[in-house]
Amino acid sequence: MIGGARTLLRLAALQASWTYERMQGIGIAFAMEPLLAPLEEYPERAHAARGRSAQYFNAHPFLAGAAVGALSRAELDGEPGERILRLRTALSGPLGALGDQLFWAGIVPAAMGLAMIGVTRGYGLGAIALVVLGYNALRIAVTAWGLRIGLAHGLRVAHAISESWLPRAAPRAGDVAAVLIGAAVPLVAAWLLRGSGEPIRATVLVVAGAAALGVLTLRRPLSAPALTVGAAALTLFWRWSAA
Amino acid sequence: MSEFPLVALLVWGTIVGLDLASMLQGLFNRPLVVGAVAGVMLNDPAAGLRIGVALELFALDVLPVGASRYPDYGAATVAAVALSAGQAWTAALGPSVLLGLVLAHLGGLTIVLHRRVTAWALARSEPALDRGDRGIASKVHLVGLLADLVRSAALATIGLLAATLLKHAPHLDVATQRALAIVVVAGGFVAVIGGALRRAGTARRMVWLAGGMALGVLGLGLR
Numbered sequence: 001m002i003g004g005a006r007t008l009l010r011l012a013a014l015q016a017s018w019t020y021e022r023m024q025g026i027g028i029a030f031a032m033e034p035l036l037a038p039l040e041e042y043p044e045r046a047h048a049a050r051g052r053s054a055q056y057f058n059a060h061p062f063l064a065g066a067a068v069g070a071l072s073r074a075e076l077d078g079e080p081g082e083r084i085l086r087l088r089t090a091l092s093g094p095l096g097a098l099g100d101q102l103f104w105a106g107i108v109p110a111a112m113g114l115a116m117i118g119v120t121r122g123y124g125l126g127a128i129a130l131v132v133l134g135y136n137a138l139r140i141a142v143t144a145w146g147l148r149i150g151l152a153h154g155l156r157v158a159h160a161i162s163e164s165w166l167p168r169a170a171p172r173a174g175d176v177a178a179v180l181i182g183a184a185v186p187l188v189a190a191w192l193l194r195g196s197g198e199p200i201r202a203t204v205l206v207v208a209g210a211a212a213l214g215v216l217t218l219r220r221p222l223s224a225p226a227l228t229v230g231a232a233a234l235t236l237f238w239r240w241s242a243a
Numbered sequence: 244m245s246e247f248p249l250v251a252l253l254v255w256g257t258i259v260g261l262d263l264a265s266m267l268q269g270l271f272n273r274p275l276v277v278g279a280v281a282g283v284m285l286n287d288p289a290a291g292l293r294i295g296v297a298l299e300l301f302a303l304d305v306l307p308v309g310a311s312r313y314p315d316y317g318a319a320t321v322a323a324v325a326l327s328a329g330q331a332w333t334a335a336l337g338p339s340v341l342l343g344l345v346l347a348h349l350g351g352l353t354i355v356l357h358r359r360v361t362a363w364a365l366a367r368s369e370p371a372l373d374r375g376d377r378g379i380a381s382k383v384h385l386v387g388l389l390a391d392l393v394r395s396a397a398l399a400t401i402g403l404l405a406a407t408l409l410k411h412a413p414h415l416d417v418a419t420q421r422a423l424a425i426v427v428v429a430g431g432f433v434a435v436i437g438g439a440l441r442r443a444g445t446a447r448r449m450v451w452l453a454g455g456m457a458l459g460v461l462g463l464g465l466r
Contacts, residue, residue: 112275186460
């Protein structure tokens, strides 16, 4: 399906026109355009569909394909405009929450944890290339799956997603990320502090101190970059005054 | 600027800026990936990996969700690797990571600017969009994409300029260099451990995290 392939390509650039007013709305309209092409024979319906397609929408970008597919199917089937807009609103939250849990809190940290472990074990660029390739294959497959399930189920897409692998996989991805990030911490600490003169003492001190600070700031998160820049400024001042 | 393969670094800095949100989001903006490629371009892959890993620790604390403003580590990492390339790691790690952190924060500010430019284009096209005129959504989308291209290129240029200036700045003494290196590494671990603990949320996930750490310690013994 040529429209579907073009939509899949356009979904890769979904967030280029993100705004506070409509969030991903314009990106969704951009992605739906090829799928709505058959409506051009009916100018009134095409105008109404295009107008609806650019309204407010926000979800996880990799799962937005499910919304694009379902909304396009509903428009092509001639469903009432109000029902289509209600579907749009109803999909936004769940697709956002599931995608954030699966990718931002799961697969992305897991992938980076794995890449860091690979680097510390001496696999360097090869480990990074493998992780990037695997991640992109998965990311594209998930977006294509979403588009397919949306096009197949239209207004019933929420039920189809709830019955799929997605709600079960999302929390598991976070577990995998926790293990891989946990494993990466001591390996990366030792690898980064290898040349510091006293690598083992420095590693234990840095990891234990950072873990203690992490626990202390669990309820009230602090900005680690700001803390680091501040501590570096103090270090420079201390060294300068001691000179 | 002749000490860097300037055009290659600028192009790479721009591409990774687009990958942050506008295009693909395929990990090309992650510091570890950016650093590894920049290191190869600068003929110092080890520096690229080291700076990439150090900045990745900070990036792992970031959840780029919804309307939040998050730092852009792409061009920041390119500049940080450019600053560290060809130097001993103890000398380069502190200043390079600090430059990366400041530039990433600046990158976060430019994301807001990008959103405002797109909002301006949206406001101009709003009646036509709501009427459903053909091709209007694509035009607004293209404006957003072009604005992000300019944002990413500008950020890469500023980063490389800053790296060049710092490369010619007077060098710090060895003790200060080591102290700064420890400070940035410790800061990175505060970020990654704090982020992992907050994200874990449940006791069950904390157990997974602790189990992972135990595996990592075991891995150190297998060296």
